[in-house]
Amino acid sequence: xxxxxxxxxxxxxxxxxxxxxxxxxxxxxxxxxxxxxxxxxxxxxxxxxxxxxxxxxxxxxxxxxxxxxxxxxxxxxxxxxxxxxxxxxxxxxxxxxxxxxxxxxxxxxxxxxxxxxxxxxxxxxxxxxxxxxxxxxxxxxxxxxxxxxxxxxxxxxxxxxxxxxxxxxxxxxxxxxxxxxxxxxxxxxxxxxxxxxxxxxxxxxxxxxxxxxxxxxxxxxxxxxxxxxxxxxxxxxxxxxxxxxxxxxxxxxxxxxxxxxxxxxxxxxxxxxxxxxxxxxxxxxxxxxxxxxxxxxxxxxxxxxxxxxxxxxxxxxxxxxxxxxxxxxxxxxxxxxxxxxxxxxxxxxxxxxxxxxxxxxxxxxxxxxxxxxxxxxxxxxxxxxxxxxxxxxxxxxxxxxxxxxxxxxxxxxxxxxxxxxxxxxxxxxxxxxxxxxxxxxxxxxxxxxxxxxxxxxxxxxxxxxxxxxxxxxxxxxxxxxxxxxxxxxxxxx
Amino acid sequence: xxxxxxxxxxxxxxxxxxxxxxxxxxxxxxxxxxxxxxxxxxxxxxxxxxxxxxxxxxxxxxxxxxxxxxxxxxxxxxxxxxxxxxxxxxxxxxxxxxxxxxxxxxxxxxxxxxxxxxxxxxxxxxxxxxxxxxxxxxxxxxxxxxxxxxxxxxxxxxxxxxxxxxxxxxxxxxxxxxxxxxxxxxxxxxxxxxxxxxxxxxxxxxxxxxxxxxxxxxxxxxxxxxxxxxxxxxxxxxxxxxxxxxxxxxxxxxxxxxxxxxxxxxxxxxxxxxxxxxxxxxxxxxxxxxxxxxxxxxxxxxxxxxxxxxxxxxxxxxxxxxxxxxxxxxxxxxxxxxxxxxxxxxxxxxxxxxxxxxxxxxxxxxxxxxxxxxxxxxxxxxxxxxxxxxxxxxxxxxxxxxxxxxxxxxxxxxxxxxxxxxxxxxxxxxxxxxxxxxxxxxxxxxxxxxxxxxxxxxxxxxxxxxxxxxxxxxxxxxxxxxxxxx
Numbered sequence: 001x002x003x004x005x006x007x008x009x010x011x012x013x014x015x016x017x018x019x020x021x022x023x024x025x026x027x028x029x030x031x032x033x034x035x036x037x038x039x040x041x042x043x044x045x046x047x048x049x050x051x052x053x054x055x056x057x058x059x060x061x062x063x064x065x066x067x068x069x070x071x072x073x074x075x076x077x078x079x080x081x082x083x084x085x086x087x088x089x090x091x092x093x094x095x096x097x098x099x100x101x102x103x104x105x106x107x108x109x110x111x112x113x114x115x116x117x118x119x120x121x122x123x124x125x126x127x128x129x130x131x132x133x134x135x136x137x138x139x140x141x142x143x144x145x146x147x148x149x150x151x152x153x154x155x156x157x158x159x160x161x162x163x164x165x166x167x168x169x170x171x172x173x174x175x176x177x178x179x180x181x182x183x184x185x186x187x188x189x190x191x192x193x194x195x196x197x198x199x200x201x202x203x204x205x206x207x208x209x210x211x212x213x214x215x216x217x218x219x220x221x222x223x224x225x226x227x228x229x230x231x232x233x234x235x236x237x238x239x240x241x242x243x244x245x246x247x248x249x250x251x252x253x254x255x256x257x258x259x260x261x262x263x264x265x266x267x268x269x270x271x272x273x274x275x276x277x278x279x280x281x282x283x284x285x286x287x288x289x290x291x292x293x294x295x296x297x298x299x300x301x302x303x304x305x306x307x308x309x310x311x312x313x314x315x316x317x318x319x320x321x322x323x324x325x326x327x328x329x330x331x332x333x334x335x336x337x338x339x340x341x342x343x344x345x346x347x348x349x350x351x352x353x354x355x356x357x358x359x360x361x362x363x364x365x366x367x368x369x370x371x372x373x374x375x376x377x378x379x380x381x382x383x384x385x386x387x388x389x390x391x392x393x394x395x396x397x398x399x400x401x402x403x404x405x406x407x408x409x410x411x412x413x414x415x416x417x418x419x420x421x422x423x424x425x426x427x428x429x430x431x432x433x434x435x436x437x438x439x440x441x442x443x444x445x446x447x448x449x450x451x452x453x454x455x456x457x458x459x460x461x462x463x464x465x466x467x468x469x470x471x472x473x474x475x476x477x478x479x480x481x482x483x484x485x486x487x488x489x490x491x492x493x
Numbered sequence: 494x495x496x497x498x499x500x501x502x503x504x505x506x507x508x509x510x511x512x513x514x515x516x517x518x519x520x521x522x523x524x525x526x527x528x529x530x531x532x533x534x535x536x537x538x539x540x541x542x543x544x545x546x547x548x549x550x551x552x553x554x555x556x557x558x559x560x561x562x563x564x565x566x567x568x569x570x571x572x573x574x575x576x577x578x579x580x581x582x583x584x585x586x587x588x589x590x591x592x593x594x595x596x597x598x599x600x601x602x603x604x605x606x607x608x609x610x611x612x613x614x615x616x617x618x619x620x621x622x623x624x625x626x627x628x629x630x631x632x633x634x635x636x637x638x639x640x641x642x643x644x645x646x647x648x649x650x651x652x653x654x655x656x657x658x659x660x661x662x663x664x665x666x667x668x669x670x671x672x673x674x675x676x677x678x679x680x681x682x683x684x685x686x687x688x689x690x691x692x693x694x695x696x697x698x699x700x701x702x703x704x705x706x707x708x709x710x711x712x713x714x715x716x717x718x719x720x721x722x723x724x725x726x727x728x729x730x731x732x733x734x735x736x737x738x739x740x741x742x743x744x745x746x747x748x749x750x751x752x753x754x755x756x757x758x759x760x761x762x763x764x765x766x767x768x769x770x771x772x773x774x775x776x777x778x779x780x781x782x783x784x785x786x787x788x789x790x791x792x793x794x795x796x797x798x799x800x801x802x803x804x805x806x807x808x809x810x811x812x813x814x815x816x817x818x819x820x821x822x823x824x825x826x827x828x829x830x831x832x833x834x835x836x837x838x839x840x841x842x843x844x845x846x847x848x849x850x851x852x853x854x855x856x857x858x859x860x861x862x863x864x865x866x867x868x869x870x871x872x873x874x875x876x877x878x879x880x881x882x883x884x885x886x887x888x889x890x891x892x893x894x895x896x897x898x899x900x901x902x903x904x905x906x907x908x909x910x911x912x913x914x915x916x917x918x919x920x921x922x923x924x925x926x927x928x929x930x931x932x933x934x935x936x937x938x939x940x941x942x943x944x945x946x947x948x949x950x951x952x953x954x955x956x957x958x959x960x961x962x963x964x965x966x967x968x969x970x971x972x973x974x975x976x977x978x979x
Contacts, residue, residue, distance in 0.1 A: 036819060054802060060821040086806035163590070166800070167841070168823075168857020202861060 001112075003310040004140040004180075005211055013380075016179070016211035020382035022480065027192060028201040032059050034186070034193035038100035041066050043092075043114055045078035047158030048131060049105040052198050053087060055165045059197040064088040066095040066102075066118070096121035101190065103129045108416050109320060111135035119144055125183075127190055132217065133210035134416060136178055138313035149181035150191040151210060154200055155388060156396065157412065165199035172388065173200030176208045204480065206384055216381045218307045220389030221417035223300055223375075224368035225397045227424025229258060230334070230406055232364035235429065235436055236444050237339035239360075245445040247338075248345020253354065253445070255344050257361055259402035260354040262395040269391060269477045270366050271469050276355045277362065279456045281448045285363045286464045288443065292367035295435055299427055300375045303420075308379060316419050327415065330422035334406050353447070360444040366468075369394060373473040383476045391473055392480075496557050497522045498661060498692060499544055499568070504552040506539050513539050515715035517552075521661075523559075526693040526705050530720075531712035532923060534893025537696045538573070540712065541663040544694075545570035558660050564690050565614070569659035573666035573696075573921060574838070575650035577606070577638045590639060592801045600638040603630075603649060610653050624652045628678050633787065640761065643834040643917075644670035644786030655682050662686070663694040666921050670834065672785045672949050676701060698923035736936055737874040743941035744911045746776040748813030751912050751943045752797055755808040759792055759801070759967075766792050768967045776911070779944040779957045781975070784964030790947055793964065794833070794916055797945070799825040812911070826856040830905030833916035837901065846892060846900050847872060847885040853904035875903045879933075895926040902930065906937055913938065916947045924953070931955040 005013060042053050043066050057063045065082040069091050072079050082089045096102060096118050106114045112135060115128070122128070127148040135141050136149065143149050154161045156171035164171050173195050177187030188207075195201050221227075233254050240250035264273040274282050306312040319326045334340060355362060369391050376386035400409040410418045442448050468474070499521040506514040513536040521527060529537045542548045544556070545568050558566035577600065601609070607621045625631050628648045633641065641649065647670045654662060668676050680703040687693055687705040695706065709720045752774040759767040767789045774780055784790050795801040797811065799822035809816050811825055830853065841859025844852065848860040851872045855862060864872070876885050879899045884892055889900060898918060905913060915934065919927035934955040938944050948954050963970040 032821070057802075057805065058799070058822040060819045060824070062819075085802045167839075167859065168852075168855055169859075169861045 001140040001142070003313065004137050005215070005308075006310050007140070013211070016209045017215060017380040018382055019176075019207065019209040019212050020384040021207045022384055023192075023205045023207055025201065028196050028205075030189075030193070032061055032193045032197045034189045035061055035101065035197065038062065039064070039098050040101045040103060041095045041099035042103040042105055043067075043118060044104070044106035045081045046105070046107075048154075048161070049078070049103075049158075050081045050085070051158040051162035052103075052105065052154070053082075054085065054162055055199055056194075056197040057087070058165070059199075061197050064090065064095050066090060066092050066099075068092070092118055092121055097123055099123070099126060101127045101129060101194075105131060108132060108134050108414055112139055112141055115141060115143070119147070122147060127187070128181075129191075129194065130210075132414075133176070133178075133214040134218075134313075136210050137214040138310065139317070143178075143181050145181070146183055147181060148184060148187045148190070149178035149210075150187045150194075151176040151178070151208075151213060152191050152194045152198070152200070153213065154198060155393065161198060164203065168202075170199030170201065170203040172204045172206070172392070173198070174206045174208045174213055174388070176210050176213055178210050206388065208385060212381060212385050215307055215379070216376055216385045216389040218312065218416070218420060219304055219376050219379075219381075220372055220386075220393060221413065222303050222307075222312075222420030222424050224365075224372040224390050225393050226409060226413055226417055226421035227428065228364060228368035229394075229397060229401060229409070230421055230425045231428045231432070232361060232368070233258065233401065233406065234337055234339050234425075235432060236358070236360055236364075237342070239436060239439055240441070240445040241338065243441045243445060245441060246345060246347075247342045249347050249349075250445065251339065251342040252344035252347060252349060253358055254339065254361070255405055256349070256402050257354045257358045258365075258398040259395070260351060261358065261362055261365060262398040264355075265365070265369070265391060266395040267481075269474050269481070270369060270471065271474055273362060274366065274468050276352070277359065278356075278449050278454060279461055280452050280454055281356065281359055283456060283460060283464050284443075284448060285359050285366070286468065288360065289363035289367040289370075291435065292363060292432075293371055295431060296367065296371060296428065297375075299424070299431060300371045302427075303424060304375045304379050312420065312423075316416065319419065324415075327419050327422070330426075331410060331418070334410065334422070337406070340405055340407060356447045356449060358444055359442075359448045360439060363443075365394065370471060370473060377472070383472055384480065387473060387476050387480055391477055497555075498525075498557060500553075500555040500557075501540075501544075502553045504540070504543060504550055504554065506536070506543060506548065506550045508536075508539060513715060514543075514550075514712075517712075517716050519710075519717045521692065521694070523692070525708050526687055526703075527695070527708045527710060528702060528706050529694060529696045529710055529712060529717075530698055530923075532893075533895035533921075533926060535712040536715060537712050538665055540717070541570050541665060541694060541696060544568050544661075545663065556661075559690075562660060562690060565657060565659045567657075567659040568661040568663065569654065569657060571650060571654045571662070571664045571667070573669060574643070574834075575646040577646070592795060592803075602635050602637050603641075604634045606638060606649070607634075607652070607656075611656070614657055616656055621652060621656050624655050624682065627682055628652060628675060629786075636764075642670075642787060642791045644672070644675070647671060648675065648786065651679060651682075655686055658686060658689070658691055660690070661692050661694070663696070665696045667695060668697060668699050669920050670786070670917065670949075675786055680704075734878050734880070737871070737878050739871055739874070740906060740909055740937065741940060742909075744909050746812075746911050746941075746943070749776055750774070750810065750813055751776055751778075752945075753810045754796075757796065757807045757809055759789075759796075759803050759807070766967050770969055772962060772969065772972070774912075774943060774945065776943055777941050779938060779955075779959050780946065781954065781958045781961040782945055782947045782964070783949070783961060784970075788964040789967040790964055791833075791835075791916070794914060794945070794947070797912075798829065798831055798914065823856060827908070828910055829912040829914060830908070830910040831914045831916070832898070832901045832905055832918045833914075834920060837897075840889065842888070842890050844889050845886050846881055846889055847876065849889045850875060850900060850903045850907060853907040871907060872903075875907055879903050894921050895923070895930075898922060898926075898930060899933075902933065902937075910942070912943045912945070914945045917949065918946075919948065919953045922953075927953040 040061055040063050042049050045065050053063045065087050067078055124146050130151045131153045133151055153174045154171045161171055175191040175195055195205055237250050237254050241247050264276050277285055372390040373386045377383055400412045497520045501519040504514050504517040531537045543550045556568055611618050630648045683703040684705050709722055710717050711720050754770050754772045757767055757770040782790055796804050805817040812828055839858055844859045851864045852860040854868050876882055919930055935957045938957050961975045962972050
């Protein structure tokens with residue numbers, strides 16, 4: 001197997017990277033018809049597997065779960081999830097030969113093994129569905145030519161996919177058809193029907209490609225979504241403790257602050273987040289974030305380059321082969337950081353205080369979102385994709401930090417994201433060392449507005465606002481958010 | 494005479510920019526147990542929350558605890574519904590999550606919750622076990638919180654409150670969702686703790702009260718007025734308006750049989766919650782579904798509303814189609830209207846009254862799409878019919894309970910459904926409101942709509958009810974025609 005993307009001529013590389021269309025709701029008028037009466041077999045019954053299956057069945061489709069013999073005999077969690085919800089369960093041998101659509105919802109790392117085990121049983125002309133394209137694009141797995149290969153990727157955790165469906169809504173979803181495997185031209189119709197079955201069509205659907213999904217997903221998760229949130233959290237916490245702020249307060253300000261701050265992002269983008277600050281604080285946050293962008297831009301570019309060239313996948317797969325040696329060591333080290341080990345203090349922090357006392361965090365988030373977006377777009381990824389993989393997902397990931405800090409974030413995200421997150425974090429901290437020596441508690445830990453009269457220069461404020469508001473992530477974001485205004489707000493504070 | 498326990502002078506309180514309480518004065522002396530009545534939105538809850546220090550107010554509230562008492566020196570407020578959290582300390586649950594098998598492990602068991610509560614307040618666990626038994630709750634001690642029905646959550650909340658034994662216990666709608674027997678048990682437990690020194694303030698419009706209640710008051714016009722025991726509040730008569738034209742025609746039922754269940758069984762592990770249920774609801778029939786807390790009513794309804802995953806493993810038909818034969822839950826929901834405590838808890842808190850009513854067209858718990866012109870016009874007609882015009886742009890959850898229930902009824906009937914399922918729609922309403930609500934149900938169902946109505950109290954039922962099914966421990970205890978008995 002060799003990296004699929006690297007086998008393509010440049011023209012085709014750009015062609016596949018540049019696919020991203022926001023689909024009109026009229027594209028989904030046929031509902032689930034294309035899959036009605038067909039046999040859908042889901043491989044794997046974890047959070048995504050179970051919740052997607054529940055939605056599909058409630059949409060009138062025929063669902064069964066294929067599990068490995070050991071999972072069935074050992075009555076493992078996947079077996080329990082499926083049987084206790086009254087789904088038929090069987091081995092690959094029993095169920096795959098009957099299946100019209102085989103849905104692979106196992107973890108990335110198992111894809112090659114699972115697909116190789118399943119493929120011999122798949123009937124002529126059937127369809128294989130992925131929710132992440134790593135296996136196809138980075139590992140270059142070749143699927144039998146008579147099989148149609150599609151992707152439907154709900155952009156939320158499994159429990160959210162279910163919760164939104166029963167509310168009568170859905171979660172934003174990305175769909176794609178693999179151009180090497182669409183022998184009958186039915187891929188798109190089936191992907192759309194599947195999307196209706198999970199409720200995704202109500203919340204906005206992006207038509208993408210396997211290549212665009214993988215390259216943008218990897219970039220987003222390594223840099224802004226996980227990497228920068230980890231770096232920013234640790235540096236902010238350490239700085240506060242260094243400057244004598246109570247550790248319990250510092251821990252709480254960071255843990256819940258990322259969520260409260262990014263909640264504003266979800267509703268109105270960077271503009272709304274920056275508008276939560278006073279005028280003086282906004283101008284300061286703008287200056288700090290510009291400086292951060294300058295410092296971090298080369299690192300963002302390196303990550304994008306390594307993702308495009310396949311270098312990232314190569315070293316990560318080396319680590320898979322070495323039994324996750326680096327991943328496990330880095331995971332353990334994260335668990336030992338002072339931020340992770342200091343419980344949030346029993347102090348009340350008001351909603352506005354999370355902004356006023358954490359100007360540095362706001363600056364980190366603006367810098368990270370804009371850099372990730374800009375770097376992706378420069379690399380040939382469409383702005384719509386870049387928006388989803390940067391700004392859109394930031395609040396969802398921040399929510400996991402609010403729940404149980406970095407450990408929880410790294411538990412919830414995929415191993416691939418986790419690996420990339422540590423890579424970024426280790427390179428980013430030394431890069432920011434000089435910058436951090438200048439940071440005082442007015443930027444993190446105390447109210448920036450304290451002792452200031454709030455006066456600003458009109459023209460300075462206007463030009464700052466102009467730069468923030470006219471950024472492409474804001475214009476494309478405003479358009480895409482209109483389609484998903486009803487997304488449930490995530491609150492833990 | 495010793496100083497009063499609570500002494501309130503000139504209490505002012507605003508709720509969402511509206512003045513609720515104004516110059517309210519109230520003294521609670523030792524040995525007194527009060528009942529607070531008042532129409533929905535009058536400010537009963539606000540007074541109690543102010544005493545407990547849970548809301549901001551102006552004016553003075555002096556509280557004098559007995560420092561020699563062994564009871565906790567606390568004015569403890571018990572809300573009208575139980576909000577539980579998952580193991581990560583969140584209460585981000587979603588509608589019908591309790592039927593998702595995977596979700597169970599995310600919440601604690603009743604036992605673990607009580608152990609934790611006892612540890613926090615240094616209480617003796619044996620007492621909790623006694624209370625659990627007294628409220629008929631012991632079978633559920635190893636269930637997880639998310640599996641409990643609304644009545645069962647209420648019981649858990651009551652156990653915790655009674656166990657805590659504060660010097661002043663203020664309970665908001667303590668009888669909500671409780672069946673008759675449980676209400677009696679609760680009353681004897683309240684009498685018991687009162688005899689042991691806890692003073693009570695009950696907020697309720699119910700009639701069957703513990704005998705220890707010795708003072709009565711009504712909140713009206715922002716102030717507290719002491720009344721006698723038998724006093725019933727005076728209410729304004731509701732205007733009678735004609736039913737909107739679009740609802741006067743009966744819904745078209747293509748099937749004679751709306752619900753048909755053949756030996757339906759539901760179990761969670763070893764616990765069987767429904768056993769061999771056989772039940773048929775024919776088009777146009779008006780049914781009353783009754784049973785004790787935990788008898789299986791809400792599970793039975795969740796099968797009909799398409800919300801229970803085990804529906805697929807049972808033999809039953811809805812609207813003449815075998816369940817699981819290729820229909821989606823949205824095909825089913827389209828043909829029925831539902832009000833239930835759960836639906837209300839999980840409803841989108843950012844929806845206005847008008848948006849909530851329109852969402853009935855789409856069966857979603859909030860409005861997520863653009864309604865067309867006809868849909869908006871029909872919503873306007875209904876808003877007029879239910880007298881909700883002045884509230885139409887208010888957030889649903891800021892409406893007084895009685896109005897909120899009317900708005901939910903409007904949401905339920907806006908699409909003129911074949912089947913109306915009303916699960917305890919009068920919970921928490923006063924007698925007058927319940928009567929008004931039920932009269933509207935009678936009027937709306939007279940066009941041939943099929944009705945399944947769940948209600949604990951015989952006095953609060955629509956007149957059109959003609960049949961009754963009684964569940965006991967998950968089994969059908971009796972099915973009868975009750976035309977005469979009401």
